[in-house]
Each structure stands twice: as C-alpha cells, then as structure tokens.
Amino acid sequence: GAGVSQSPRYKVAKRGQDVALRCDPISGHVSLFWYQQALGQGPEFLTYFQNEAQLDKSGLPSDRFFAERPEGSVSTLKIQRTQQEDSAVYLCASSLRTSGGSTDTQYFGPGTRLTVL
Amino acid sequence: AQSVAQPEDQVNVAEGNPLTVKCTYSVSGNPYLFWYVQYPNRGLQFLLKYITGDNLVKGSYGFEAEFNKSQTSFHLKKPSALVSDSALYFCAVSLRESGGSYIPTFGRGTSLIVHP
Numbered sequence: 001g002a003g004v005s006q007s008p009r010y011k012v013a014k015r016g017q018d019v020a021l022r023c024d025p026i027s028g029h030v031s032l033f034w035y036q037q038a039l040g041q042g043p044e045f046l047t048y049f050q051n052e053a054q055l056d057k058s059g060l061p062s063d064r065f066f067a068e069r070p071e072g073s074v075s076t077l078k079i080q081r082t083q084q085e086d087s088a089v090y091l092c093a094s095s096l097r098t099s100g101g102s103t104d105t106q107y108f109g110p111g112t113r114l115t116v117l
Numbered sequence: 118a119q120s121v122a123q124p125e126d127q128v129n130v131a132e133g134n135p136l137t138v139k140c141t142y143s144v145s146g147n148p149y150l151f152w153y154v155q156y157p158n159r160g161l162q163f164l165l166k167y168i169t170g171d172n173l174v175k176g177s178y179g180f181e182a183e184f185n186k187s188q189t190s191f192h193l194k195k196p197s198a199l200v201s202d203s204a205l206y207f208c209a210v211s212l213r214e215s216g217g218s219y220i221p222t223f224g225r226g227t228s229l230i231v232h233p
Contacts, residue, residue, distance in 0.1 A: 033220075040225070042223030042226050045221070059220075093160075093161075105163045105166065106161075108153075108160030108162070109160050110158065110159050
C-alpha cells in the first residue's frame, strides 16, 4: 500500500508569511507524529495525535506553530509569521496503534523542506 | 528525561568489511531502542527495534544490533558492508515505564560511507 505522503516537498516562504504543511498518513494508522529536523540534526518531536485528538504538543517551539487532524486522517502543520529559524525539514510519521510510539514502528514521510528567507 | 548519543559523526568502511555504528542512551527506566536509516531526500526508514527479550536484534537489509544494558549501548552492526548501505543512520530511544514519555528521542545521526 501507499506510504506516508507529505506536501509540498519544498516550500520557500518570506519571513512573516504563514505556511501550511500537509501529511497523509498510511490508511488506518491511528497515531500521527510531527517532527522538525534541522540541518545536521536528528528529528525532534513536535506533536502527536491519536486519531483526531492531539495528545501531546509539548515539542511545538512557539504559539506560532499549530497542528490539526480534524477527521483523524490527514494532518496539517501550520506555522504563522514564519521566522528564519523555522527553516528545517518537517517530517510526518504514522503508526498503526495507540501506544504513543513506544513500541510501534513509525513510518515516515519524505518530509517538507521549508526555507524561510 | 531520555537522551541518545551517537558519538561518531561519520563512519568509513570498505565494502565487504564489517561495520559498526555506535549508539549509547540514557533513560531513567527500561528503554525501547530503534535504528532508522535516511537516504538523501527521503524520510527515515525503520531498520530494527529492541523491545524485550533477546539482546541481539536482527533487522532489515542484514543489519543487527545488540542491546547492552550494563553499557547502555545499542550499536548497529552488519557483517559485510555494501556501497548501497551508505546513508545517514539514526538511533532513537523511548521510555518503557508508565508515566514516562513514550515519544522517541533521536540521536544526531551518523553518516556511514562505504567505499568500493
């Protein structure tokens, strides 16, 4: 079956613009995660959904970051008033069950590379 | 709190030779441990995980890893490297105990370069 898809793959924004990044998880996967990967770093957790419920958003760096998954499938990560430090690859991952990622294999999308000028 | 250290930014190995990519972790309880591989312009791909049981875990593409509790390590190994194994490898840890964080923490990654 299809894997996790993300769009757009590349996004260039001027500082101050709002952006929306989309994630389509694997069909039937309950858990969905967003990560931020800065250049030369490992992924860092942003937020986690179980179906439509956002159970953990402790990794969101500021109130400019907002994520939603209204129907428990597709998710959107929105960044308002983008800043240069927001430049990174944003990864989405999904897993089948509801264990919060502790044991389930997470399947990652290809990521969206955001560049803020 | 949980953390992962990958002490080598880069590992170089000749094709056909054994390879090791090192990972050490720090958690306050019993860990779940993972290895992922990332090819250029692609997302992370799962290689293997340690949950419980046998300390030697076998994964995809001939990779294996050994959980060593006393040394808090989970090194990735392969008996014979291929040029196509050249990629970025990430170790991750997630806390098992209830009340702890179940969200994985990733290391910074190790670039594996296999020379022909």
